[in-house]
Structures are given as C-alpha cells and as structure tokens.
Amino acid sequence: METAEKTLVKSSFLKIQARKEGFNVLHLVSGRQFDVCKATIGVVEHFKRPREIKLDELNPSMHQSIQRLINCGILVDTAQANQETSTTHIPNKTLFKVPAFDPSSSGSKFTLIGIPFGGGNAESSETRKFPHTLRAFAEAYSLNLNQPQRINYNFLGNAGQQIHLDEWIKTQKLADAGDIFIHHFESRSEIYEKITKIFSHIFEKGHRTFGIGGDHSITYPIIKAAAQHHEAFSVLHFDAHTDLYSSSYESILNGNGLHHHGNFVEKCLVLPQLNTYYQFGIRGVNNIFHQDAHPKLKIMWADEVKRKLRLNLVDALPKDQSYYITFDIDVLDPSVAPGTATPVPNGLFFEEILQLFNDLEIAERNIIGVDFVEVNPKYDAHNVTVSLASQLIINFLNLIKP
Numbered sequence: 139m140e141t142a143e144k145t146l147v148k149s150s151f152l153k154i155q156a157r158k159e160g161f162n163v164l165h166l167v168s169g170r171q172f173d174v175c176k177a178t179i180g181v182v183e184h185f186k187r188p189r190e191i192k193l194d195e196l197n198p199s200m201h202q203s204i205q206r207l208i209n210c211g212i213l214v215d216t217a218q219a220n221q222e223t224s225t226t227h228i229p230n231k232t233l234f235k236v237p238a239f240d241p242s243s244s245g246s247k248f249t250l251i252g253i254p255f256g257g258g259n260a261e262s263s264e265t266r267k268f269p270h271t272l273r274a275f276a277e278a279y280s281l282n283l284n285q286p287q288r289i290n291y292n293f294l295g296n297a298g299q300q301i302h303l304d305e306w307i308k309t310q311k312l313a314d315a316g317d318i319f320i321h322h323f324e325s326r327s328e329i330y331e332k333i334t335k336i337f338s339h340i341f342e343k344g345h346r347t348f349g350i351g352g353d354h355s356i357t358y359p360i361i362k363a364a365a366q367h368h369e370a371f372s373v374l375h376f377d378a379h380t381d382l383y384s385s386s387y388e389s390i391l392n393g394n395g396l397h398h399h400g401n402f403v404e405k406c407l408v409l410p411q412l413n414t415y416y417q418f419g420i421r422g423v424n425n426i427f428h429q430d431a432h433p434k435l436k437i438m439w440a441d442e443v444k445r446k447l448r449l450n451l452v453d454a455l456p457k458d459q460s461y462y463i464t465f466d467i468d469v470l471d472p473s474v475a476p477g478t479a480t481p482v483p484n485g486l487f488f489e490e491i492l493q494l495f496n497d498l499e500i501a502e503r504n505i506i507g508v509d510f511v512e513v514n515p516k517y518d519a520h521n522v523t524v525s526l527a528s529q530l531i532i533n534f535l536n537l538i539k540p
Contacts, residue, residue, distance in 0.1 A: 145216045146204075147188040152212065154179065165211050167319045169227045172210055182207065188216050209242075223319050224332045226251060232314035233273055234283040234532070239315035247345040248306060248538060252317030253333060253509075257326050258355025259399040262479040264516035265353045268524075269317050271515045272350060272531075275524045283307050283532070294533055296492050301501045303536035311540060315340070326396055330359045337363035341507075348534070351511035354381060354399035357464045358406055360509055364462055365411040368506055372414040372459050373406060374498070376491070377466040378421055378482035380428055380437070399512070407434050413459060418443055418494065419469035422482040440484060447490055452497035463500075463508045463534070467527060477523030479514045488526065495537060505538045 151166040161179050163172045181203065193201050207213040214222060232238050239249050252269030259265060275281075282288070286307040292298040306312045318336060320329055337360050340347055349360050354377075364371065375381075381403040397405055407415060414434055421440035438446070446452045455461065468478045471485035486494070495501075513527050 143190055143192050145188050145190050146185050146208070146213045147216050147219060148182055148185045149212055149214050149222060150219075151222060152182075154182075163212060167223055167227065168211055168225050169229065169316065170210065172212070178203070178207075182212055185213055221335075223321065223324075224335050225319055226316040226336065227319050228316040229273060229314070231273070231277055232316075234276055234281050234312070234314075236283055236312040236314050237310055239313035241339075241343070243313075243343075245311065245344075246540070247311050247313045248348060248535065248540075249340055249345050250312070250314045250348045250350065251336070251340075252350045253320075253352040253356045254317055255320050255329055255333075255352045255356055257329065257353070258397070258402075259353035259479060259512070262514055262516060263353075264514045265351060265479070265512055266320075267515050268352065268513040268527075269350050271524055272513075272528060275521055275528060281528065281532075283312060283535070293529070294536060295488060295529060296496075296533070296536075301536050302539055303532070305540050306535060306538075309540065312535065313345075326355075330355070330396075333359035334363045337507075338366050341367040346505070346538070347507045347509075348531075349507070349509035349511075350531070351509060351513075354464070354466055354511045355397060355402050356511065357509055358397055358402040360507065361406050361409070361412075361462060361464075364507055365409050368411060368460060370411055370413055370460070371506055372416065372455075372461050373412065374455075374461055374463045374500075375403070375415065375417045375466075376419055376464070376469040377417065378419055378440070378468045378485060379466070379480065380417060380420055380425060382428065382435075383424075403435075407432055416455075419486050421484055424482070440486060443486065443494060444490065447493050447497065450497070452494065454497065454499040455503055457503070460504045460506050461500075462506055465508070465510050465530070465534075466512045467510070467523065468512055470526070475523045475526055477514050477516075477518030477527075478512050479517060480512070481517075488530075491530070492533065495533070501537045501539060503539070508534050508538070510534070 153164040155162045160173055160175045163174055228238055233250050254266045254269050256263035256266035286304050291300040337347055341363055381400055383400045417437045419440045420437050467475050468480050469486055472481035510531055513523055
C-alpha cells in the first residue's frame, strides 16, 4: 500500500459529459474513456485544486477508488503534472486489429507505437503523417492480424513462409499502444525526451517495441531508452544514408541536446551499451566523403549487398548478441518506394530486402526492438509506398522471435 503523502489534482485534459445514467469522462490526451457515477465525479471535483492526501490513511474502498482514478489519469500527482502529455493516444481502431496495449499487462508483448514527428527532417516534416496514414490504409484494406485461420501467408512475398507471425497472433502478444501525443508547440528536445520516457517504461516492463515514425531522428531516443534496460546490444540499420553527417552547427546542436535525422548515428555510437552498428544499403553521391573509421561501425554498401546476395555470400549475424533494428524506407529503390523526402537511386528491391533478412538469419536472433521511418505520404503515389511499408512491417512481425 502507498505510504507516501501525495498532492493530487484533477487532470487538465478531461471532458466530462452527463449521461442518462452517470457520466462519461474522456481524457483528451490518451483518448481513454470511462463511465462513472455521480459520486465519482464528486471525488474528482474535490481535487479541482491541489489537495494533499495520505493513501494509507484511507479506508480500503476509498484507497482503491483514488488509486484507480490515478491509474486512469483522471487524478494526477502534482509532482508529475507537467508530464501528463508523456503518453500515447489509444485509437478507437487498433492497427491490424491487434489488442490494445495494457500498460499493466504481464508477459512479453510486441508493442506497436506510432511516433507522429517529422521535426528532425529539414527536407520535409510530412513523415509525421505516416502513423495516421498507415492506420487508415490498414483499416481501408481490412488488414486483420487477429484471425490467423483466415490469413493467406503468401501475401508476405516470401513464398508464404510463416515463421513467427502465427505464434504472435495466437498468443495475443501483439499489441497497439497507439500514437505518442505530440503537440506542435512542443520543442524538439521535449519530444525526444518524451519518446525516451515512453519507450523506457515499456522496455522496463519486459516488452519489446515497434516504433512507427516519423523521421529518423526518433531512433536515437528509442535506442537511448533501450540502453537503459539492456546491458549490451547491436544495431541493424537499413538505409541509403549513413546518418553520420556533420557540419559546423553540430556543436551548437549538441550543446542544446539536439540532433536530427541525418546525424543521430553519431549519438548512438557513443553509447557504452552498443556493441556494433551494422549498416546495409548505403549508397549515392551524398556519401562521397564518408570514411568508415569508427571501430563500432560496419557498413555493407548497396552494391556490395546486391553482389553478395547474388553469390550467397552474406554472413549470418553473430548468435550471442541482442539486436535493435532501424529501417529507413529509402533503403529501397525509389522506383518501388517513391514516398520519401530523400530518395537515392540504385537502391534495394523488395525481394532483395527479404533475401537479406533471410541470409542474416534475423528470425533466429534476439530482437529487442524495431523502428520503421521516413515514409512521407506527401511524395507517395496511389499509396504505393504505404502499401509496401505495411507489407514490410508485417514481415518484421513474422521475423521477430517471440
């Protein structure tokens, strides 16, 4: 039982409506709704102004009621009131119709989290719209991962090879935590801190995460959160760009705790928990001056990937490590994935990506998390990129070992 004294206050984000019987309480940030009685509303209004309370001095019934209001976000500890927006907004219809994520759930869940943030990409901020676009696309095409008996696994594009997806579905271990609440007046540093906090909480519970961005700057806050709960791991980075680009402004940005989609790898490389940072698909004239100098960095350039795939020379990943995967849509050739702000010609094709996943033996490795970034609906044509992205995301769910 809680013994510390708390100062509680009514949440600033509540919309309360009277019903024929009782009241409906909507939390405008999280999207959660609750039907409550008049007496409960009386308790909530009692905390319209901050009030001190000792939970251990309440009778069991009142203690339970107050604790439930805290857990629902209706009452807030004033010490944490400025963190009320550090949460996700649960949609009415979950992605791929998987169960909604329960923060109090036990057991290892593979948790989908939308990150509608594009402020780290100066080329275009429209990547922030991808989580919503993906959800709308999945709903329009009735992409349902909650009925395994009806799924034709040939849609995966890997000769119908069902690996782990069926187990994730049948055990109800896929979950949708919704989209992170991001307000356009929040600063980049606040948003990055919020991403780390939310993902850290999920990693702490023993779950694995699947972040759906957003621009590529969201990856560092997630990897930073992973480093808080995993002693050692490597990163698999699929991209056309090294994201190691620097300029004379970097010292100013670093001093303010900032980074962007083109330099976040620099921050990842200094994390002591990082073993090796593998990159696949790097190419283009934007890398003309790049030097593979960092001891933790291993790059397989796009032409090398293609050559090794043809000759079956891709080495499997070391078995004795954990891995985090970050996938930038521009690793694919823009002829098949035009919906990105930073297209680079001579990229990989869908079949090559699947073969690369297979040759690396990702399905047999311990994957602690994934993110999928840089899909820009503004540059997409007829949802070609969104369709391919949804197929790749489900392929990842098929690859990750429960």
